Amino acid sequence: MYNNGGTIKALLDKVTKQEYILPAIQREFVWKPEQICKLFDSLMQGYPFGTFLFWKIEPEYRNTYQFYDFVREYHERDMYHCEQLEELPNRELTAVLDGQQRITALNIALRGSYAWKMPGKWWSSDGAFPVRRLYLNLLGEGDEESGSVYQFEFLSPEKAADQRNDTVWYKVSDILKMEDTYELSMWMADQDLNSDQQKQAGKVLFDLHKTIHSKDVISYYEETEQDLARVLNIFIRMNSGGTPLSYSDLLLSVAVSQWQERNARDEIHSLVDEMKQIGDGFNFTKDLVLKAGLMLSDIGSVGFKVENFNKENMQKLERNWDAIRQTLLLATRLLATFGFNSQNLRADSAILPVAYYLYHRNLNDDYLAKAQYSEDRNSLRLWLIRSMLKASGIWGSGLDTLLTSLREIIKLEGEHGFPRESIERDMMRRGKSLSFSEEELDELTELEFGNKRTFALLSLIFHGFDFSQHFHVDHVFPISRFAPGRLGKAGIEQENHESWKQMANQLPNLQLLVGSLNNEKRSKLPHEWLAYFMPDEHARISYQHTQLLQELPDTIIEFEGFYSWRKQQLRDRIAQKLAL
Structure with a gap:
């Protein structure tokens, strides 16, 4: 039997009171931030929200199964699991069999936050996961290509505070606190906007309020059978669409x-x-x-x-x-x-x-x-x-x-x-x-910076590293030296700029460096860096020999010759290592 579940606000109130919970057979939350933004845009446009499948658990069965709460403050590394509910009230429980992703998306957007890893940052770094909350640009426009009408984004507080002429970022979770339209009007009156902007922003904000507080968009089917085998079968069937089970x-x-x-x-x-x-x-x-x-x-x-x-x-x-x-x-x-x-x-x-x-x-x-x-x-x-x-x-x-x-x-x-x-x-x-064929060996000698095979290859052909430290793949000649302006000043013909930049990112110009050295090396030319960090000449010569840097030139003008020489040396060593 299908039932009317009321508004989004009413749904989240039940999630907050743990009237709606998750059975242990549910998977993790898997939606990306852009999926949540798309969900809210669809809701604002009045598109169907879909039907939920709920499982009514009788009190005598509440300790037979394991149940979990919905994620609210999602963190890709530290908090992406649902928390197990150790104690349950002695009353009927409603477990969500189909609709977990949508309800969790609403819970994160309207009650919590989303922290995901920034590209290029270490997984172990806390700073790689800035906390972001969902905002709506009241003056924004959607994307015609994707069919969106509203501009929803997950932003950090700093980004949201950067209000410009064409942006009024409204924190979506604040709409839950505004019970009536009077509060909305008072909030709008405090914004420094011209009359046209007031009209546009006010309409968008009132539409958001109506979507969350007034529209009956929730419908559900309720399963009352208490047998786990039947419920598991229903669960699998219901999760065959969407993000596949x-x-x-x-x-x-x-x-x-x-x-x-x-x-x-x-x-x-x-x-x-x-x-x-x-x-x-x-x-x-x-x-x-x-x-x-x-x-x-x-x-x-x-x-x-x-x-x-x-x-x-x-x-x-x-x-x-x-x-x-x-x-x-x-x-x-x-x-x-x-x-x-x-x-x-x-x-x-x-x-x-x-x-x-x-x-x-x-x-x-x-x-x-x-x-x-x-x-x-x-x-x-x-x-x-x-x-x-x-x-x-x-x-x-x-x-x-x-x-x-x-x-x-x-x-x-x-x-x-x-x-x-x-x-x-x-x-x-x-x-x-x-x-490895001859063609494969040739391909390996031109692996690029950022290719996941590059570290494995360098670690094979250059021995003696203690990988308990943070090691990076780094450029021998710094990549910053290959900007068109700097190449031009060094006397390199413009027609060679693109090919030199490509060579600069390939294996003959790459090495392994411990993280601290990599950070200090930065844009120094390689002979300058080696002289500074290895003042002992014998140690420096030994290092250059083991790392195939014997022909290291003092200036970037001779880079192409160095690249060709080291490429051949690397190929010989790769062939030797992979022939074992």
Whole structure:
């Protein structure tokens, strides 16, 4: 039976009072800021809001299931999980089976905030996640191409305070506090606007108020059946549209309902959070952790297939959880010692065979540092890097089949060391060869700054770095020196400016530098920087030799010759390393 649920204000009041809650089978909030803005523009234009599916929970069943609150202050790194409700009132509860994303979007926009990572910033940096709230430009216009009419944006307080002739940024959450139109009129009267602007801004603000406080836009269907199996089936069917329900969501849902001693949802999310914070930060997901659980527990074919999610397998996963957890943390720390992080790890799935190897041998933190494991670590690292360098991509299509095969090889031959040669032979048979042709070697010598393969390649051909420090891929000749104006002043012909700028961003002009040195180096010419930081001539000559910088010129005029010389030197070294 379909019911009228009233206004958005009434809906959020029930969310605030926890009359509307989320069952444990729900996924995380996945909408992006632009999706929330589009939702509000659609609401203001009067487009249909969609129907919700609610699940009425009788009081006697309230402790049978686990429930969560809606996210309000969303933070991409620190606060993206729904908080579990430990105590529930002794009354009927209404769980949301379909509509979580829309309700959470309304909750964030009208009661909370959204903090996402700024491009180019470190995942581990707090400053990379400025808190933003939803604003509406009362004088703004929409985008004709996208069909929007209103200008909604998530802004920081500083950006919102920058009011210009064509902007009056109104914090959307303030509309909840304005119960009647008199308050709106008083607010408008305080704005320094001309008559035309007053008219336009007033109309937009009154439309927003009507959309939130007056329009009955909420409708819902209520399910009263208390059997979890039926509810789970309804949930999966209802989530087949929109942002698709993944197999991992299904697995998590089943695990939540079948684990006996642990809260599967909290365990998995906690592990994902902990893995993300290791080293310079990773961007692993619950999908990866769940697939690792299947792989390390020797369940089925590693894939997210329904037959892998039966009760027996889920109980096996729970029994193995402590060992799985410790192994995934160890594997993540191992990747961090290799210098990998969220910005340069090309394929997150590559951690899975590494984790299975560590799990199979029951290795611990000793593996990360003890000399007795040095040769084995190097063999594993070489295989991992080679798999990252293949342009065709090793970790894409056929992933489950590859992982299942690698698991069998490690199980059979990985008792005393990483079976790299056997693994590579099997990968070759499967069309995933780790051998490199002459054309591939040429392509590698021109990898560009920002390519995720670039760090892996530099870390392979230049040894001796301690990756427990923050390392960056940096330019030998600073990129700022290749601005057209500076090249012209240096006497470089204008017709060469574009090609020189392109060369400046390619491998022959790249190196690895620890973060503090990278920051201090800035726009210094390389010979000046080396002389300053390495005043000892013998140390400087040794460094230049190991980093293939022997032919480093004193001026940028000779850059093209240096580029050609180092490109050939790099190709020779790459060929040598990848031939192993």
